[in-house]
Amino acid sequence: MTFIPNYGFLIMDRLRSMEVFVAVANAGSFAAVSESLGMSAVMVGKHVRQLEQRLGISLISRTTRRQSLTEAGRAYAERCRLILAEIRAAESGAEALRSAPRGSLRISAPVSFGTQRLAPAITEYLAAYPEVGVDLNLSDRVVDLVEEGFDAAVRIGDLQDSTMVARPLMPYQMVMCASPEYLSKAGVPRRPADLARHQCLDFSPHGRRVHWNLKGIEGEFPASRFRSNNGQALRMAAIAGHGIAMQPEMLLREDIDAGRLVVLMPDYLPEPRPMSLIYRRDHQPTPKMQTFIAFMLERFGHQAQRTRPARAKRAR
Numbered sequence: 001m002t003f004i005p006n007y008g009f010l011i012m013d014r015l016r017s018m019e020v021f022v023a024v025a026n027a028g029s030f031a032a033v034s035e036s037l038g039m040s041a042v043m044v045g046k047h048v049r050q051l052e053q054r055l056g057i058s059l060i061s062r063t064t065r066r067q068s069l070t071e072a073g074r075a076y077a078e079r080c081r082l083i084l085a086e087i088r089a090a091e092s093g094a095e096a097l098r099s100a101p102r103g104s105l106r107i108s109a110p111v112s113f114g115t116q117r118l119a120p121a122i123t124e125y126l127a128a129y130p131e132v133g134v135d136l137n138l139s140d141r142v143v144d145l146v147e148e149g150f151d152a153a154v155r156i157g158d159l160q161d162s163t164m165v166a167r168p169l170m171p172y173q174m175v176m177c178a179s180p181e182y183l184s185k186a187g188v189p190r191r192p193a194d195l196a197r198h199q200c201l202d203f204s205p206h207g208r209r210v211h212w213n214l215k216g217i218e219g220e221f222p223a224s225r226f227r228s229n230n231g232q233a234l235r236m237a238a239i240a241g242h243g244i245a246m247q248p249e250m251l252l253r254e255d256i257d258a259g260r261l262v263v264l265m266p267d268y269l270p271e272p273r274p275m276s277l278i279y280r281r282d283h284q285p286t287p288k289m290q291t292f293i294a295f296m297l298e299r300f301g302h303q304a305q306r307t308r309p310a311r312a313k314r315a316r
Contacts, residue, residue, distance in 0.1 A: 014054075015087070018080045020047040021059065025069055025077040051076075101287040102131035108145075108153040112231040112251045113172070113275070114138040117300070118154065125295050132288045140205060145280055151289060152279040164278040167293065169300040171272030175249040177261035181241040189244070192268055199243030201234045202227040212246055214268040275300075
């Protein structure tokens with residue numbers, strides 16, 4: 001059977017030997033290092049000999065009266081000091097990242113939610129934590145957090161089995177709306193069958209039409225004169241009086257509250273879909289992740305949903 005060495009252990013042992021050697025170089029004697037490091041002089045000598053055997057050179061010139069660094073020993077000691085200083089700096093940096101929120105977060109979110117709700121909220125998070133930066137990537141594509149280097153993502157819909165941590169956010173509710181001007185001309189639809197006489201503004205991601213899955217009914221309504229793969233474009237068309245749009249409530253909420261759009265047939269809307277914040281499992285999450293998760297739950301969790309303004313009246 002082939003023996004496979006534990007390289008992690010070997011590296012740690014070598015770093016310890018380098019620390020002992022530098023201490024000997026600074027103190028000038030094994031005895032002084034033995035006392036300061038709390039190890040026997042024999043063990044101090046063993047660490048130095050291990051380095052010499054590995055390098056194939058003499059690092060310390062030993063006589064009965066004194067010990068001194070060889071030329072190679074002086075050069076090697078200087079390199080060891082630099083390496084150990086880099087390690088200490090790296091450890092200090094890691095400790096600093098865990099002591100206060102700082103660093104960069106890479107976040108993925110769907111386009112409509114990210115544009116309308118998440119981006120404005122993140123500016124508040126950045127104001128609260130000035131040493132944290134956020135790279136917000138908006139896409140309706142399901143990203144791979146590990147492969148693509150994301151710290152967290154907002155997902156809409158049922159989650160697949162995953163090793164990720166998932167925290168529930170407010171449900172993702174669709175709403176059907178049209179402008180008062182459009183309804184005054186075309187009339188108010190009362191049931192799904194009425195939509196056949198109306199202009200339905202189609203959402204068509206990736207070049208395909210999306211069925212309007214109304215409660216208890218699934219149908220594809222007549223082709224519209226306006227179709228887009230972007231919810232904001234459909235929102236603007238609805239406000240301008242070009243037809244009826246079915247889009248996320250969070251995208252249309254301000255227009256509904258302001259009276260620019262009127263809610264239609266709420267009893268036929270599909271059930272809300274779950275929305276979640278997912279992130280990689282970390283037994284020691286950094287303060288930037290801890291604060292971001294807490295912020296997202298406060299702003300978009302179920303408690304946040306209960307404190308939203310009351311809905312505008314539906315069309316009658």
